[in-house]
Amino acid sequence: MNSNSEIKTLLQKFILNQCTAEEIEQVIAYCRNTNLTEDFPTVEDVQKLLNEMPKMEAQKADSIFNNILATAKEETVIELHPKKSNRRKYISIAASLLVLLGIGFAYKQVFLNKPAEVPFDFKSTDIVLQMEDGTVQIISENGKVKVQDKNGNIVGNQDGDKLVYEKEAGSDQLVYNTLKIPYGKKFRLELSDGTMVHLNSGTTLRYPVKFIAGENRQVFLDGEAFFDVAKDKKHPFIVNADELNVRVLGTHFNVSNYPEDALTDVVLVEGSVGMYRSNEEFDANKNTILKPGYRGSFNKENASIFTKPVITEIYTSWINGGLTFRNMTFKNIITKLERRYNVTIINKNEKLANEKFNASFKEESIDNVMSYFNEIHGINYTIKNNQILIK
Template structure:
């Protein structure tokens, strides 16, 4: 993980997004590795030395006093370190002593530790009859028919309700389907009106196989991103807990997890109204409406679009969130339990990592930037000071 950790730091620095703390870590780690290069160490001793250096550097630059010492005069050194390490990576010699023979590269001991793979596209579709289809199993093609709708799984895994030129002959009562995404999953579907929905982990959506009547009603639990097809004569209504979000055609995200304090609707484009009891608030693009489960109020505030839309784009984006909130979000995606030791929950964390990397990438990033140590035991992650 050391190699990947420093690749991530290099990427941030070259993109102009690294902090002074991260620049100091990159600079000093490189200098000390260079100092080690001519020392005759066994593989085991070298690995232990690198771990010790990393720990000492992190402790040195963790205080405001040390961070304040980083000035612009270090920029040249950082660029030199970045370029040098990139060259090492290109020739396959990163974290390997210079005097080692090429054939020994593959024998360098790796820090083998437990890791947890990211979530993936997985869900269960429940038909109106109660029959369930595990969507990770069937190949692409027609899975079932509900009324006039063909339910099709496409090659990319997307679930599509296709009416073609057909509609129900009679104004019959709609039949409802439910798609349920477990922890460690996500799934995308296209409803019969052409609206697209991406569901996050630990979420579900209940909807008619074919929309009829005056409204297009669906019910969400958990989190979903919606791109609603325009139809001015048939408003699209999402029910999430005791909140209703009404739209004609727009892009928005709703987070309505039962273990969160609030239901949050974030508008990306278009317009929506958020309703709860007698309260109604209209949102403009870039705003979010927040309603606590414990009262009937709706507050409107500017949204952090990058953070809200991070998961849709395949990233974790955290902006100064406490560690407990970070791990609640990560826990749903990686399907893990989290244990806290000490006062680590009160610490703050900010950063961006890929949702499709193993969990240690996020945890290592938290360790570098926030001083949070961790241990993995099966599917349990233990965080400590």
């Protein structure tokens, strides 16, 4: 970060919770190694911005942040001694952030009212439900569980592979739960508005226990999910997939946002979908509007969006046990097979890693999938317990 504009941009992303893990580390490193005085807002200004953030459009947040920076630059540097007449304390953002952040990531809890992330092993066998306060509840696919809020009120009921949230229960404020699906499993979730979500293996979804009147219905996805969204023209439903927002009023669509993929894919089965960057305000005249039977792809590297007609069943077959690879590198196929079957795959054939393949399977075992690759592509392997060795 060599210029003020780069510093400002990165700090803005940090405060609006849009930094990647690498960018967060850059912010923390910069704060630790720099004597920050005149280019940064006060702690109070930052907290005000963050408190307003959930109700704020990105454009408004950008304007406020620019004003904060401009004001900070115009102010003279003020002494921190409590007996000084001017009580507006300019604490370096480095000190304030590092004290509040601890090791760097707790800011989500302090500033954005999010719980600290609970470590989760996707190779475990447990489906985990994380509450707003960070407490967790284990979900058994064959069990029955009542989900309670912090006051002991029942807000949802789980029966087998489906968790249903009550339409009227819960607070009149936004309270979030997070559902984490391990490798080798799928799960269904019915949100408080009646929206049905199918969650694929290795997926995390953060969602409100109850949607609030007058507010957008927004959820946060890492992984893959198929959404059957309840129609509500007054309350747009928005899926946040990192840097991409997917906006609908009521429709059926699939979102795939796994970390190994260069693209975030949205496949529309029915209705209409708007795709736009998460730091922008939706504009139907400017943003990409997806039609049924099309796939919209968001390039994570350059933030471009392109569309193409597809056979939607290929991309939604996973709901019924299907598995599809389209022009996919073998190293990414390995990751998806590990996620789907909860196995460990060791590839000793380095030439295979970047080769691309096309394949489709119905509900097949990992033995049958590997047998196909051996027969068609001559890929030699051995299977022992849950480990596959590719020679």
